[in-house]
Amino acid sequence: MQRLKSLMKMTAVRLSAVYLLLFALGSVGLVYYVTNTATEIIEAQSRTAIEEEIVELGQVYSVTGIAGLVRSIDRRARQPGAGLYLATDATGRIIAGNVESLQAGILDEEGATPGAFGYTRYGDDAGEIHVAVADVYRLPNGMRILVGRDQSDTIRFREVVRSALVWSLAAMGAFAVLAWFLIGRRALRRLDRMSAASARILAGDLDERLPVVGAGDEFDRLSDNLNTLLARIAQLQEGLRQVSDNIAHDLKTPLARLRSKAEVAALTAENEETKAALEGMIVDADQMIRTFDALLMISRVEAGSHPVLKSTIDLAAIAADVTELYEPLAEEAGATIELQASPPIHIDASRELVAQALFNLIDNALKYGGSDESPAHVTVAVEDDGDQAIVTVCDDGPGIPEDKRERVVERFYRLDESRTRPGSGLGLSLVRAIANVHGGSMVLEDSHPGLRVSLRLPKMRGDGDGDDTDEG
Amino acid sequence: MRILIIEDDREAASYLTKALSEAGHIATHAADGEDGLHLATTRDYDMMIIDRMLPKRDGLSVIAEMRKAGRQTPALILSALGQVDDRVEGLKAGGDDYLTKPFAMSELIARAEVLGRRRQTGEVETGYKVGDLELDRLSHEVRRAGKPIVLQPREFRLLEYLMKHAGQVVTRTMLLENVWDYHFDPQTNVIDVHISRLRSKIERDFDSALLHTVRGSGYIMRDGT
Numbered sequence: 183m184q185r186l187k188s189l190m191k192m193t194a195v196r197l198s199a200v201y202l203l204l205f206a207l208g209s210v211g212l213v214y215y216v217t218n219t220a221t222e223i224i225e226a227q228s229r230t231a232i233e234e235e236i237v238e239l240g241q242v243y244s245v246t247g248i249a250g251l252v253r254s255i256d257r258r259a260r261q262p263g264a265g266l267y268l269a270t271d272a273t274g275r276i277i278a279g280n281v282e283s284l285q286a287g288i289l290d291e292e293g294a295t296p297g298a299f300g301y302t303r304y305g306d307d308a309g310e311i312h313v314a315v316a317d318v319y320r321l322p323n324g325m326r327i328l329v330g331r332d333q334s335d336t337i338r339f340r341e342v343v344r345s346a347l348v349w350s351l352a353a354m355g356a357f358a359v360l361a362w363f364l365i366g367r368r369a370l371r372r373l374d375r376m377s378a379a380s381a382r383i384l385a386g387d388l389d390e391r392l393p394v395v396g397a398g399d400e401f402d403r404l405s406d407n408l409n410t411l412l413a414r415i416a417q418l419q420e421g422l423r424q425v426s427d428n429i430a431h432d433l434k435t436p437l438a439r440l441r442s443k444a445e446v447a448a449l450t451a452e453n454e455e456t457k458a459a460l461e462g463m464i465v466d467a468d469q470m471i472r473t474f475d476a477l478l479m480i481s482r483v484e485a486g487s488h489p490v491l492k493s494t495i496d497l498a499a500i501a502a503d504v505t506e507l508y509e510p511l512a513e514e515a516g517a518t519i520e521l522q523a524s525p526p527i528h529i530d531a532s533r534e535l536v537a538q539a540l541f542n543l544i545d546n547a548l549k550y551g552g553s554d555e556s557p558a559h560v561t562v563a564v565e566d567d568g569d570q571a572i573v574t575v576c577d578d579g580p581g582i583p584e585d586k587r588e589r590v591v592e593r594f595y596r597l598d599e600s601r602t603r604p605g606s607g608l609g610l611s612l613v614r615a616i617a618n619v620h621g622g623s624m625v626l627e628d629s630h631p632g633l634r635v636s637l638r639l640p641k642m643r644g645d646g647d648g649d650d651t652d653e654g
Numbered sequence: 655m656r657i658l659i660i661e662d663d664r665e666a667a668s669y670l671t672k673a674l675s676e677a678g679h680i681a682t683h684a685a686d687g688e689d690g691l692h693l694a695t696t697r698d699y700d701m702m703i704i705d706r707m708l709p710k711r712d713g714l715s716v717i718a719e720m721r722k723a724g725r726q727t728p729a730l731i732l733s734a735l736g737q738v739d740d741r742v743e744g745l746k747a748g749g750d751d752y753l754t755k756p757f758a759m760s761e762l763i764a765r766a767e768v769l770g771r772r773r774q775t776g777e778v779e780t781g782y783k784v785g786d787l788e789l790d791r792l793s794h795e796v797r798r799a800g801k802p803i804v805l806q807p808r809e810f811r812l813l814e815y816l817m818k819h820a821g822q823v824v825t826r827t828m829l830l831e832n833v834w835d836y837h838f839d840p841q842t843n844v845i846d847v848h849i850s851r852l853r854s855k856i857e858r859d860f861d862s863a864l865l866h867t868v869r870g871s872g873y874i875m876r877d878g879t
Binding site for chain 2: 434437438439441442443445446448449450461464468471472475491503506507508510511513514534537538541545
């Protein structure tokens with residue numbers, strides 16, 4: 183049902199449904215017109231033939247009188263494939279012809295019958311009814327003569343054409359539905375693959391490309407174009423990153439020199455004022471160096487050029503460790519930090535990087551999850567999600583509006599509200615880079631109220647599944 | 655202390671020499687790996703500061719050669735590479751400490767002094783004493799003026815490290831490295847709060863201060879009198 187609904191949502195299917203409907207209506211109209219016109223023409227021909235015969239019979243009557251007329255009618259009626267002939271006397275008794283009975287009242291009106299009427303013929307099977315058109319002619323002595331042409335074939339022709347139409351329309355409809363299903367499903371599958379790929383790209387994986395099957399059709403052309411576009415975006419982004427990396431790298435060396443000059447000068451300075459100024463310079467230089475270091479670290483982690491040194495670590499233990507480390511700091515600020523204890527969950531990861539990610543998350547939660555008036559309540563929890571180990575850090579602060587959540591992960595992006603507070607705007611970028619390099623992800627969610635950041639890391643295979651019971 | 659500096663950046667080396675002399679040490683400078691190795695194997699130093707990337711012979715190979723020649727001089731590796739793995743590699747090659755450029759001179763001096771001193775105390779100690787504060791490493795007991803002080807396990811390790819290096823400046827990163835085993839710049843004052851908690855436990859009911867803050871550097875454990 184769901185499948186059918188999504189099929190109906192496809193433009194191609196909807197368009198072809200409309201075409202099918204229009205075509206069906208057109209065919210019905212055409213067939214109706216053709217059969218009607220054909221029967222009208224046949225009827226008109228029959229009437230002309232009837233009129234001519236009436237004229238002939240009239241001549242026969244004027245030459246040979248009633249007896250000749252009756253003989254002539256009898257003779258004509260016996261010919262193979264003959265039309266309808268009937269002669270009655272003034273009382274309506276049949277005296278000649280091949281009609282056994284006919285619809286009541288036909289003989290009462292003189293001239294052409296208003297339409298087709300039913301009749302039976304001599305020699306027919308019982309119950310067989312024919313249809314015909316005819317002219318009725320009354321002689322001066324009250325005798326009535328009926329000459330007609332059978333119309334059953336015309337009507338049968340019309341029925342055959344109409345049933346053919348109905349069947350072909352039904353078959354067409356069935357074929358169309360089948361074709362939609364087969365072609366549509368195939369197109370739908372490719373579209374599904376394309377939208378899945380674009381979802382991954384939107385999630386930040388710019389290396390992902392839309393699938394090209396090599397059929398050279400419109401889907402492939404679209405994928406090709408979008409892939410070229412993506413390559414261009416990736417190239418621009420890479421360029422941007424390289425520029426910022428180069429700036430960071432090139433400025434670090436003179437900055438480091440500046441720092442050590444200031445430091446040595448401060449060591450030997452005799453004037454207290456000069457010393458204070460030099461120490462201020464050192465603090466500022468350190469701030470810049472830290473920003474550059476964070477930037478370069480994100481790039482290094484993201485580039486994956488240096489494979490991360492992984493080992494088996496217990497995520498629950500690291501979470502407990504880092505929480506414990508931050509606990510006094512939180513307490514001093516009047517905030518709370520609570521750890522929801524968890525049994526060990528082993529992951530194959532870099533202890534340093536995972537700890538650094540947690541540092542950043544807890545630091546952010548304490549910094550932005552509260553204010554001086556209402557300090558943050560931070561919760562750190564570790565969960566086992568089957569394939570993944572998840573560590574979540576929640577605060578009850580103002581949170582991040584949904585439309586900004588993607589942006590705060592970008593380098594240097596900071597919410598307006600947090601610009602006045604210290605920070606480089608690189609914390610979450612680093613956390614995401616760390617998540618990515620471990621094949622995991624970082625998810626920002628609403629914690630009602632507050633922000634909830636989950637760091638999802640792939641679990642070590644075979645850990646916590648309980649299938650290695652023979653060891654324990 | 656006699657300190658050997660092997661560093662090809664002359665300007666950096668001159669600041670290092672100056673800062674170390676200012677701190678009361680005698681520094682000798684070698685500008686490349688070969689000269690450095692020669693000095694390290696022929697003369698006696700309390701510790702050496704060596705750049706990882708050097709002309710003629712790289713820093714790690716200088717350390718490896720020197721160790722092969724039977725010299726145990728503690729080595730502090732300086733590197734522009736800051737990756738976690740680089741650090742591990744450096745320590746595996748026989749380095750005793752690792753510092754990423756750019757570093758704070760106070761950080762370098764603190765680490766150099768801890769490394770140089772380490773050499774003098776060979777055997778494993780079972781306890782430390784600073785003034786009237788005593789720490790027993792075996793029973794995990796801490797007493798001041800005979801009165802027991804109850805510490806959390808982490809506070810005990812923090813105090814243990816500070817007392818082990820009594821009389822020497824230990825920096826915040828050194829504490830994070832040695833007490834928590836994390837090797838990055840915490841960028842916040844997390845360590846300071848732990849110190850002030852510990853300080854209140856060991857000093858609250860007593861007259862003299864033992865744990866002092868060294869402005870711009872870190873902390874020092876010292877009997878105030």
